[in-house]
Amino acid sequence: MTLLLWLATLPCLYWTQGADSAPSLKAAGIERVCVPPARGEEWRKAGFAPVALGEADLAVRDALLPPGIKARADRASATRSPWVDANGWRFLRHPDGQYVYDDLPAGRAALAAAEAYAYGADAVLKIDPADLESLGRMMTFLVRLPANELPDVADLAVVDDGSGPLGEVLNLLVRRNLFFRTVKAPDPSFRLNVKLGTREYPMKEAGEPSALALKIRRQLTDEARTLRIFGSEAVIARVTGDAARLRLHLLNYGGRDIEGLRIRIRGERPGGEAHMAGTGRVALQERTVIDGGTEFTLPRLGSYGVVDVPPVK
C-alpha cells in the first residue's frame, strides 16, 4: 500500500482556517487535511494534498458522538460502571458509511481519531484547535502502526433488521466487549444467534438494551468470549484476526491513562507485542496461560493501543 493510500485510510481533520495556519499543522504532524473547497488551492500551495469538503459533503455524513465517558448520576457510576459514549456499533453496522465527528469538545480529538481508525471508518474530525498537538501525536502513531487488515472476530451473530432498537442493543454489545457479526439470517456457524422478535429475544427486551446485552453475555458465557479485560470498565476492544494472527484494538474512553490493564484472550498463544499511543512498542508483561486462555498485562494504556498476537498453539 502506498503512503498516500495508507494516509487515506486515516480519519481526516476538517480545517477551516487559512493556509497561514499550515506551520502549526505541520508542527503537530498532521499530514491529511480536509478543507472547504474555496481553500483548496491555498492549502495545495502550502504543500498539503487537501481533500475538498463542502458543507453539503459534510451534511450527508452521519454525525457521531464525541467519544468518552459521561457523568450520569442516575444511570452510571464513575468507578463501577461509567457511561461510555462510543461509536463502534455504527461503524460495524455500516462499515461503508461516511461519518463526521461534529464539534468535538477539547480533549477528545485523539480518541476520536483512534476510534475511527480502529474500526477502519471513513470519518472527518471537526476538532477544538487546542487539540491539534494531541491529534497530531495520535495520527503519527496511527501512521506508524504495522499494517494489519484482518476481518472481525465474532463470538455471536446478530440478525440485523435495520431497526433503531437493535442499534442500541448493538451499542451495548460493543460496550460490553461482546464481539458480534451482523447477518441477514441466522448463521449456523455461530452457537449464538440473536434475532429480535423471536421467542428467545422478544422485541420488548430491546427496551432494556443493557439487560439484553447482559443476557446475551451470560448465554455466551465469559469462558467462551474471545477477549476479557480486567482493570477498567472504560476500555472497549475491537478484535480482528485470521488463522495466522490476532490484532486487538484497545480504546480507552476513560479520559485518563490506565496502569496495569490485564487482558485475557481465549486460547494458548505463544507471544505477542503491543504498540501503545504515547509509549510506542512495549512487551506484554506477566504473561501466563491459565484455564484455556492467555493472559498478560499492559503496563500503560493511554487513549489507544493495539496488541498483535500470534496464532493459537
Add this chain to the structure above:
Amino acid sequence: MDRRSFVRLMAAAPFVPAVPDEAAPKLRIVTSYPPAARPGMPGPHPGRVIAVKSEKCVDTVTSAANAAVVREMMTRGMCALTGDRTAPEAWRRFFVPADVVGLKVNCGGHPWVVSAYEIVAEVIRQLMGVGIPPTQIYIYERFQNQMDTVNYAPHVPEGVQIVAAETANRRADNRGYDPATYVEADLFGEEDTRSNMMRLVSQRLTKIINIPNVKDHGATGATGCLKNIAYGSFSNVARTHHNGKSHTLSFVGTLASVEPLRSRTVLQIMDGLRGVWHAGPFAHTRRYVFYPKKIFFGTDPVAIDRLLLDIIDEKRKAEGAISIYDRSPRYLKVDDGAARDADPNVNIIIREPGHVEYAAKLGLGVADLAQIKVQDIEV
C-alpha cells in the same frame, strides 16, 4: 513462583442467607499460595476478645487521644491476650526480627475516625522492640490520597514505609495488585469481574496487623476487622453494592479467606477510641461520631466483629435510629447518600450484617456469642 493454582468454587450453600429468595453469587478464588499450618485468622485464640476500656483515653471535647493512656491500654490488652507479663514478651509471640509486617489501617473515616496515630505508633514501637527494622514495617491502605490526608508520617519513626495500591479511587491504576491472586465473581453484570489482592500482601509482607475502627457501614451493617482487611487489601470491591443491593454478605468473608491474606493476618487490634454510628464508613461530620473509649485485641476477626455489630446497633438504638438488621424498603432511599447523611433512619442499601456469621462459616472465627469469651479490662 510455581504456578500451582488453588481454585475453589464457592457458593453460599453452607449458609442460610438472610433473604432466601436471592441467589448468592458464585465466587471463584484463584491463588497459588497454600495456607499456613495455622492460618492467622482465626489464629491461636478463636472466640477470644480482650476489650480494654479507659475513660481517659480520648478527650470527647477535642477528640484528641491520650498517647500514654493508649500505650497502657495496648500493654494490658496484649498481655491479657497472650498471658505474658510484659508487652515485649507478648509481641514476640507473633513476630520475629525477620518479619516484614503490614499494618492495615483505615483512613476512610477522615477526619474524625481513622486508625489512631497513637495506636499505630505504639504498634510500631513494639515491633521495633522485637527487632524489626522500620524499613520492614509497612502502613498500608488502598488509596494514596487517603493516606496523604491522614498523614501518619509525623507520628512514626523515619524509615517506616507508608504505601497504597492506587493513587485514588479512580479505577485507573492496577499496578499495585497481583494479577494472579484474585476472587472472580459476576455480581451485577460488571465487565471487570475480578478483585485482585494487593501485591504488597501477596509478594512482600510476611505478617499483617489489622487495625480497623468501630464504624457503621451502609452496605455491611458495620465495618470492623473483616471488612477492613478484606476490602482494604483487594481491588475493585465497590462493585459489590449498589442500587440498594449488597453482595457483601458472602464477599467480605470470602476475600478475607484468600491466601496468603488469611494466613498472614495474625493480629487484630480494633480501635474503638472513637466510632461512627451512622453514615459510615465515612465520618465527614461529627454528628454521628461517638466514643466507645475501647481497644479490642484478638486473633479472631469474626469474634471481634460480632461484638462490633452489637456496639453499633445498640448505639443506633440509643439514638433512635433503625437497626442495622432492618431490611424494610420503607427506610430505603437507593443510592441517595445525601438523604442517608441527613437522616439516620435512611438506608441507601439493604445492609448485610450477616457477613460476620458468613465469615464464621468459612472458618475465619467464631460468631456465636455464647462461644465468644470476652475479657474486659479497665485502665
